[in-house]
Amino acid sequence: MGQVMREALPSLPDHIHIIGAADKVNTYDLIEIADLGLAYTTTVGLETAMNGTPVISCGRTHYRGRGFTIDPNSWNEYFAALERLLADLPAQRLTESQTAAAWNYAYRFFFEFPRPYPWHLDRLWEDYDRLPMNLVLSPEGRSNYESTFRYLAGEPLDWAAIQKD
DSSP: OHHHHHHHOSSOOTTOOOOOTTSSSOHHHHHHHOSOEEESSSTHHHHHHTTTOOEEEOSOOTTTTSSSSBOOSSHHHHHHHHHHHHHOGGGGOOOHHHHHHHHHHHHIIIIISOOOOSOOGGGHHHHHHHSOHHHHTSHHHHHHHHHHHHHHTTOOOOHHHHHHO
């Protein structure tokens, strides 16, 4: 997105900087000094909320509507929220319960929700060689991946069974 933004907005005011995924700037250092987060869909919005910093979530990201972000549904709502926050940033810090909710959500998202999957986009052909379809669909493969495939086919996850693993 950094490159897309640079192409769409080749000339920006000096106080606005676009940081791309490959840039050497450390996002977490920026979170530490930020007074407000504006997020589209990345987990940076979640991680900013974990720091107690208010976040306006502009996209339809998975953590939107969880009680620790401001979630405008229109341009008017977005600019009203931005104006309200900027009027008194120190008073807009997240409450302890909102910050705790962000931490709880992050823990579940990063540690409990990821499900085993045999093939990964960044090493797809190597994974196919290592785990061909017949192995994935064998009894051993099914014991590892069946719940994930069932979830991807629309069945709800059985969290009680997952937490026993």
